[in-house]
Amino acid sequence: MAWQLTMLGRYPTITSQLMSATEQTQYAQSRPDLVDRNGRMLASDIRVYWLYADPGRIINADEVFEKLSRVLSRGDLIGLRGKLTSKRRFEWIKRGLTPRQAQAIHSLGLPGLTLIDEPQRAYPVGRIAAHVLGHTNVDNKGIAGIERYIDGHSEIAVAPTQKGERPKITLSLDLRVQHALHEELSAAMRRYHAKAASGVVLDVRNGEVFALAGLPDYDPNNREESLIKGRHNRLYADSYELGSVFKSYAVALSLELGNVELQDEIDVLTPIRIGGYTLEDRHAKKRFMTVEEVFIHSSNTGAARLALEAGGGKLRGFFNALGLLEPMQTELGLTARALIPDPWREVNTMTASYGHGISVSPFAFATAVASMINGGTLIEPTFLPVARDAPQSKGSRVVSQETSAKLRHLFWMTARHGTGRNADAHDYRIGGKTGTAYKPKPGGYSKEVITSFVAGFPMDDPRYLVLIVIDEPQPEKKGGRNEAGHNAAPTTGRLIRRIAPMLGIAPSQKIDENRQASY
Amino acid sequence: MRLLCLLSFGFLAGLIVLIYDMKYETRQLQARASELERSISLETDNLALMRTEWSHVTSPDRIETLAVRLLDSEPAKPEQLITKTDFFTLLAKMQPPAQKEEPKPRQDHIGALIRGTGLQ
CATH class of the missing domain: 3.90.1310.10 (Penicillin-binding protein 2a (Domain 2))
Known part of the structure; x- marks a missing residue:
């Protein structure tokens, strides 16, 4: 005791260390x-x-x-008497x-x-x-x-x-955009009686996240709510099979390798048979489709043929270059780990081309698409503002400028004439791709789906990317359809119509001088 | 010598009084300073509370709920938006009005609504 007192007297720093420890x-x-x-x-x-x-x-x-x-309050009185007499x-x-x-x-x-x-x-x-x-x-x-x-x-x-x-x-968030996203997601949850809905808006040039939300969520003022099951950040901490939105990769890779051009024709009617598994396009209206049509009308056989031609190793390498296979690090921590088939067989190349048999976190997926349409350089997503004078993108190149431009064209065509036409935000020149994936369950796939829509705008010079993912949407009307084109795409369209003016994107319209001049 | 003693004694006494007075004043000032510091920190906390309150009151979802309930306005449509350059091009092309109209008395629709709710 005496020794301790002497030591404390001789080395006053010990005392301050002890004090600060208890304070903290x-x-x-x-x-x-x-x-x-x-x-x-x-x-x-x-x-x-x-x-x-x-x-x-x-x-x-x-x-x-x-x-x-x-x-x-009543809850605070529990055990109070015991405390007072302890x-x-x-x-x-x-x-x-x-x-x-x-x-x-x-x-x-x-x-x-x-x-x-x-x-x-x-x-x-x-x-x-x-x-x-x-x-x-x-x-x-x-x-x-x-x-x-x-x-x-x-x-x-x-x-x-x-x-x-x-x-x-x-932070890089924009409260107005964040609110619009949150509100559109909750409207989508109600409209499509969905189990969950999430979305992200990010800047394709520097990776700044403008908004990220996932419903159901919780009120941080009432932190106990966060412990309720299913209230976590699904977009970030879960990985999903996302379906046809993945066709962007198979098509991009084929274009990048120079295997095909947009107008080359692909056989979509002949079934593909690999390892006892047969893939056929029952809805194909004609035998051959151009690469453009494969993307716009979302043909599984077409995408699979492109991926098989490129080869499994190349496709996997491409996923890796886009940062899809490893967890992604941002200020929010690591994203969910991707679930990749191991060993990777030929059949996996086929299913991965249309987004099945491979699960990634939607956040990593959105980043990868942003990297493909922004001119082809990999972006690092961040929740902190990136300095304006910093180089717009210093990441490595994932696809060439030309491939990026072709992809933008494909996205634009899909939103205009293809499966994404219900997004209906043409004034802001959006381009996007739908994805509908059956949810895996033990021993196969369930009837419930996860739908997604990934969109960039304005597509002539992309600034922002939006990804909306809806979990288990039901048809809006009885007998209606529940594919992405009927829920995720319109939700994205509504969101973009709201946020584009806030983000300084002017609608493209030819000014009708006669009409306007009469104001 | 005696005078010197008396003088220095007087000087000492004066100093004692002066020091006592200064010390007294210092303590008063110290008390006042800590009082002020305390009230500054209190006001800083109050300001933080007010800012939080303001942020809550002006949060977009609250404003939107109020706007939907109380105003007849609709969200802007793409057709209603033009860029600034286009606006000035159009403005330059517009004919100036032939004659100046009598300015109408300004109607404060939003003000009338607020009065209507009886919140004031």
Whole structure:
């Protein structure tokens, strides 16, 4: 004991270390504000009160219990009597009292009770951006999303310039776009009685994520909700077989390798037989389709033929170059690991060409498509703003400029005349591809589907990419259809019509001078 | 010598009074400073609370709900949007009005709506 005291006296640093350790564990830490790219507040600290008791100093536990029960909610009273009569000298009564409750308890004037004020995280926009922001625990430590990221990266916070302000971190999110996405997804959930719906909007040039949402979600102000099953970020943390949207890769690879040109004809009627598995296009109206038609009308046989011609090794290598096979790292952590057939057989090349037998996280998928249509350079998605003067894209090249231009043409044609025509946002020159995939279940595939629509706009010089994924949509009307063209595509179209003006994309229309001049 | 003693004693006494006074004042000022600091931190917290409140009140979903309920406006259609350059081209082509019309009294539709809700 004496030795310890001497040591503490001789090395005062030990004392300060001990003190700071207890402080950190015991008290909540203050966190920087989170704001969107336009400076709208997404998360901030507000002051709340924590109440603790020193049971040794409580004179009449029954009286204290009775008085506290007038102020605290019923749930907080559970176990309270035991705490008040315990032998310990310190018991938390309630963490996170509002200033009003704190004042009420203070004016009860009970000895043995102490109030301390602590910062607590508040999310004024509620659940709109829950999956990006994440949330904190009771000690105000980030345990999910960006909140978790900033705990280890305090250097990105910008110090306040004047008194009364708090340090802040700007995110790449745009609250207006985020809200529009959230709202369109919840409308889609209702309209198509879907199990879940998620979406992302990102900048194809530098990978900035403008919005990301997945329903059902939770309110970060009420963090217990996040524990309910199925409330996680599906777009990011789950991997799915996405279906025909994957044809973009088989077609892009064939174009890139120079195997085919857009107008080359492909046999889509003759079934393909590999390893006891037969693939045929029952809906094919004619024997030959051009590569363009294969993409626009989404022919499985056509895509499979293209992939088989390119070869499994090449297709797999292409997936790898696009970053689909490894988990992707962003500020939100790692995306879900892709599920790839192992060993990769010829039949896998065939099914992968139309997006079956291979599962990837939709977020990684969206990034890969963005990298193909932006001129062909790989982007790294980020939730923090990229400096404007930084080179627009410094990633490696995944396809050539020409292939990228051809793909843009194919996407545009599909949204105009093909399976994506219901998106109906031609004014903003969108291009997109639909995907409908049966959900795997033990021993085969179920009847339920996952539909998706990936779209870029404006397609003549793509700026933004939108991916919408709807889980188990039902036909809107009885007897209707539930393919992507009838749910994911119209949802994407509605979203783009809303967000394009916000993002500064002008509708393309020939000005009718006679009509306009009469205004 | 005696005078010197008296003088220095007087000087000492003066110093004691002066130091006492200064110390007293310093303590007062210190108390005032910590009081001010406390109120600054309180106001900073209040400001943070107000900003959060403001962000909540102006959050897009809230504004949208109110707009749908209270205004007759509709979301802008693509046909209604033109670029700034097009706008000025059209403006240049427009004929100036033949004669100046009497300015109509300005109608405040939104104001009337707010008054109608009885919130004011």
